[in-house]
Amino acid sequence: MAEFRMPSLGADMDRGTVLEWLVRPGDTVHKGDLMAVVDTAKSAVEVETFADGVVEKILITPGEEVEVGTVLATLSPVGEPARIAPAPAALAPSPPAPSPPAPSLPAPSPTAPSPPSAAPKVSSPLVRRRADELGVDLANVQGTGKRGAVTRADVEHAAQVLRSGAPIAESRPLNLHRASPYARRVAHELGVDLAAVTATGRNGAIRAEDVRAAAAGGSPPPQAVQPIRPSRPDAMRETIARVMARSKREIPHYYLSTAVDLDESMRWLRERNRQLTVSERLVPAALLLKASAVAARQHPGVNGFWTEEGFTAARSVHLGVAISLRGGGLVAPALHDAADLSVTELMSALRDLVARARRGRLRRAELADPTITVTNLGDQGVESVFGVIYPPQVALVGFGRVVDRPVAVEGLLGVRPTVTLTLSADHRATDGFTGARFLATIDGLLQHPEAL
Amino acid sequence: MTMTVDEARGAVTFAVHQIVPDADVQSVDDDADLRAEFELDSLDFLSFVELLSNRAGHRIDEEDYPYLRTMSTCVAYLRAER
Numbered sequence: 001m002a003e004f005r006m007p008s009l010g011a012d013m014d015r016g017t018v019l020e021w022l023v024r025p026g027d028t029v030h031k032g033d034l035m036a037v038v039d040t041a042k043s044a045v046e047v048e049t050f051a052d053g054v055v056e057k058i059l060i061t062p063g064e065e066v067e068v069g070t071v072l073a074t075l076s077p078v079g080e081p082a083r084i085a086p087a088p089a090a091l092a093p094s095p096p097a098p099s100p101p102a103p104s105l106p107a108p109s110p111t112a113p114s115p116p117s118a119a120p121k122v123s124s125p126l127v128r129r130r131a132d133e134l135g136v137d138l139a140n141v142q143g144t145g146k147r148g149a150v151t152r153a154d155v156e157h158a159a160q161v162l163r164s165g166a167p168i169a170e171s172r173p174l175n176l177h178r179a180s181p182y183a184r185r186v187a188h189e190l191g192v193d194l195a196a197v198t199a200t201g202r203n204g205a206i207r208a209e210d211v212r213a214a215a216a217g218g219s220p221p222p223q224a225v226q227p228i229r230p231s232r233p234d235a236m237r238e239t240i241a242r243v244m245a246r247s248k249r250e251i252p253h254y255y256l257s258t259a260v261d262l263d264e265s266m267r268w269l270r271e272r273n274r275q276l277t278v279s280e281r282l283v284p285a286a287l288l289l290k291a292s293a294v295a296a297r298q299h300p301g302v303n304g305f306w307t308e309e310g311f312t313a314a315r316s317v318h319l320g321v322a323i324s325l326r327g328g329g330l331v332a333p334a335l336h337d338a339a340d341l342s343v344t345e346l347m348s349a350l351r352d353l354v355a356r357a358r359r360g361r362l363r364r365a366e367l368a369d370p371t372i373t374v375t376n377l378g379d380q381g382v383e384s385v386f387g388v389i390y391p392p393q394v395a396l397v398g399f400g401r402v403v404d405r406p407v408a409v410e411g412l413l414g415v416r417p418t419v420t421l422t423l424s425a426d427h428r429a430t431d432g433f434t435g436a437r438f439l440a441t442i443d444g445l446l447q448h449p450e451a452l
Numbered sequence: 453m454t455m456t457v458d459e460a461r462g463a464v465t466f467a468v469h470q471i472v473p474d475a476d477v478q479s480v481d482d483d484a485d486l487r488a489e490f491e492l493d494s495l496d497f498l499s500f501v502e503l504l505s506n507r508a509g510h511r512i513d514e515e516d517y518p519y520l521r522t523m524s525t526c527v528a529y530l531r532a533e534r
Binding site: 277350 | 472487491492493494495498499501502505511512513514
């Protein structure tokens, strides 16, 4: 019998809360299928299974915080009759033991409707984009594609249903309500169940005010004891404090900086964007990230992890992208295999990643496995940034603002768009010489944007 | 067909809300820099342009981005005959 456990989503995580189950007892799942949404200090994360099987028992109720490694659900092999236990009622109190006994509750809570589909929501970045554009929550869309994948047509159909005001609520799983991340946070802080909130926002979205109104207006309070833990911004602050302090305590950083002429890159972008619709346009960050990823592949010494055994180079470049969150704090999830994506694909993946990071819906692997991180503070107006390495990674690339600078070009003074490129690197893994060559490679790649 | 001032304001407010759902657009000065005020990064700004462009019914070129700095300039830009 396989067990589905609370995963560690990075070196800094020791506990997590199940927010929501995406499967029910009796569902057949395959390796890679999404099982649950787990709340960490940083983000809500969709977690997948590493085993095939039939979901037998769900052991942890939504809202419960448990240690990493705790068994959350059990799976029986496919083909074997599963001893299926009912799902525990939502919010039923249960002690946070490392391996709690299966709750033998009589029946699922009557308020918990069945999810529309047992299959995981697989969807391409393009479909996710379309869903974002139309204000459709993919979790509420019934997929008709291969293995239940949500297609573009499904999203558009769902958008029509939304607009026409037809009820879709009955097929909507618990906890999946359209609500802004802020509203969710307020709901969490006030102990308000989003299911009990009357939405007044666009497309039936729940707004923070609705949550406050529900809290004040005597809607039935959640029956269970609310787990006492700091709200997300505080928890995130604590996490950042712990990880960054560890980085500065353990990692002997060295720092390099160079000015990169972006004339070619900006010219190429401008020409390209002129021919494209707004939604297809590229931002400079897409080029900067692509160049960083390709350069990291060529210099494996900066792309990997430092552990007790020393440095291990990573086989692929999973480029961490520092994304600031509107409530404060930041996350740095990975763009997988960034060096292998075309600039257009990378741009689309970046938009998808940023949107999901801000909405609080990242996937496990995105948080767990960046091999090198890029921070781009250019939009905030600073000219250069020397970042703190995110352990166990060994390097962090920084880009500042693109500024017009006077530069000598072929003996003449010219004004060129320029960016300050920096590197913070772990001296245990590499020397400044390697770091310098890495930065020179990024610079060189940005002089030939058409080849990226 | 030219937008009215209210329609143009509505389009800007709608676009900001799509990106920052809790933004209090009404209380922000008409001459305040929207990107700074709502902490829009380059990707957010691209979405903003995309939404305005859909609403305006014509493409907005990168050359025109400077006209989209504040509520006042956006309204003027959206109402301009073209």
